[in-house]
Amino acid sequence: MGSPQRSATATTVLVLLMVLGLVGKTISDPRTSIAGLFCSKTLAVSGNDFAHNFIRTMGNLSSMADDHGHGTTEVGEGPNSVYGLVQCFKDLSSIDCRLCFAEIRSILPKCYPNISGRIFLDGCFGRYENHSFFDQAMDSKDSNVCSSGRKSSNPDKFNQVLKMVISNVSLEAQRSGGFAVGSASSSQVSVFALAQCWQDLDKRLCNACLQNAASSIMSCSPGVEGRSLKAGCYMRYSTRVFWNLNQSTAAVHSSGKSYSLWIIICSALGGFLLIVVVVIWIVKAYMRRTYCDSLPDLLGSGLSEAISQSNLNFKYNDLKRATKRFDASNKLGQGSYGTVYKGILPDGREVAVKRLVLNTRQWIAQFFNEVDLINQVRHKNLVRLLGCSADGPESLLVYEYYANKSLDFFIFDVNKAKLLDWQRRLEIIHGVAEGLSYLHEESEIRIIHRDIKASNVLLDDKFKPKITDFGLARSIAEDQTHLSTGIAGTLGYMAPEYIVHGHLTDKADVYSFGMLTLEIVTGQRCSSVGTQPGQFFLSKIWSHYKTGTVDQLIDRNYYDEEVKDEILHVVNVALLCTQATSGYRPSMAKVVELLRSSKTEEGLYQPSDPPFLDVVPMEGRGELNNSCLLATGATQNISESSESSIAGR
């Protein structure tokens, strides 16, 4: 292979990467960069009560962000009550709103246990206080955040254009429900701006806030970026487009100049793509064979060798063909990190191919090492990873294929639930426990799954469970958006200490396993509110447990009086796993052992620590002296550990 050919290939690949980069930017973005975080310096009166109300507030805000993109809530009474507000900016899609709020949820607890905190991300806003603040438009914490370094080279012109666009978006937002984006340009100066009022704020106050923001943000001129962070609204301008195009096109229409700007951008992009296609076509015709191999060259020869010599290596083009170009008819489902397709390899093997959402080149080396590691993890209840492809425009993972989709397709479906009798359910529960125990304690690289849920348990043709999506979180957690995806995807299953403090141990998996087990037994989703309005899944089960009526909750699709004791035994173990204080939860190895010890034996471990959301302490705990029984009030311990973990930051 001659060097001119080599450099031609390299150019093509670089061009491709640039195009991907461009396209990537126009895809929606939850804008989770922090614009401002303000915590009060006053400690709450009672750490315990405040902690509980805080968690509930975050839970309420999360569901409001999911459902409406904004909302307010108040939880508790007296000095320890918590008032919360969330607002996603209206150009965010509902998925991005979730992601953005997930980020708030992971950062705002930094203010805890102090009585208030507010956080401005560039895509959403969140605030909590121990008093009502829903009618505040401005207060003493208001501030402007201006770009420190870069300034416009033409300050007078810039100031003029900025003034125009700011006053336009401010007026437009006042007219149209509290949100507007706009742009203005004049002789080489373009400014883009966004204004957002909290939708739960009174309209008059909203207008006052926007006017105030519009005048104070001018102090950032001629800096090329400016943000005004107010108690009741947010305003931002920049010399580049920063909002999500899709939604905002309607608002942009009103401004003729920027509309034509989009036409220019689009046609430029179109032309560019055309050139790229032609170049690719020429280069491909020129030398068919070398294209695939040359990308690793660019990435460094060490990695290139590692990939090509490894039996984990799959060719992108082969996988593309195997899945009929990722045809929708081959789609199996949506995993935590990407969409999964069924594929048939040239040798007839059926595989599941996951297209990873995350797709940056820098990540590939790390990704490959990770795949190599995960490949060493083998267990009958874990999905086998067959390999990956890193040679194409996106990263793919190749897994074994299982005929029966994931557990959630069965347990939550009225018709399919009948296919799972108690024996099958019990085997699934045992299998998942064994798989997790292996991940935690027996595999060479110990792995915390982080994302145990029904859709991450696949079933083979004999309904044997296979846990999927483990290991990836380890490397993906480095990437912020994916940490949020993980968090956003699994709220109902997440252990309280993980939600509040991001404190992750294998006991977080134990908690999720407990939730999953309760779902399998009851046939109800842990994240949906139960039949009694306002009560959460876990506290409902807990209260039935206390009154000895758990059998009322069991899924009637399989319930049989004969297996009642067995079922109660499993529920008992699940409740041990979902105790609020992580230290009281058994290890997965212990869970496996407990599940095997059949039915209710004398001296069975009793869950002593009620679920986090239900804080009534349980009377008459047993005298047995084991790790599961040393509870003395969940709240106490959680707030203690929280203080130390915050101090440790």
Ligand SMILES: *[C@@H]1O[C@H](CO)[C@@H](O)[C@H](O)[C@H]1NC(C)=O
């Ligand atoms: C909470 O308040 C304490 C006491 O005033 C202060 O020292 C601490 O910095 C505050 N925490 C945060 C995160 O601001």
Ligand SMILES: *[C@@H]1O[C@H](CO)[C@@H](O)[C@H](O)[C@H]1NC(C)=O
């Ligand atoms: C918030 O959640 C609590 C339960 O934790 C519930 O009682 C309350 O009604 C919820 N409030 C709102 C506004 O959703």
Ligand SMILES: *[C@@H]1O[C@H](CO)[C@@H](O)[C@H](O)[C@H]1NC(C)=O
């Ligand atoms: C908020 O907390 C502070 C200090 O903990 C307390 O003095 C104050 O009364 C509380 N505010 C309300 C409205 O309860």
Ligand SMILES: *[C@@H]1O[C@H](CO)[C@@H](O)[C@H](O)[C@H]1NC(C)=O
């Ligand atoms: C701003 O608003 C004025 C009046 O509505 C309009 O004439 C002008 O074109 C707008 N400017 C931009 C850049 O949208």
Ligand SMILES: *[C@@H]1O[C@H](CO)[C@@H](O)[C@H](O)[C@H]1NC(C)=O
């Ligand atoms: C983006 O556009 C698509 C189709 O053009 C539409 O279905 C979708 O709702 C839009 N998304 C948002 C956030 O407006």
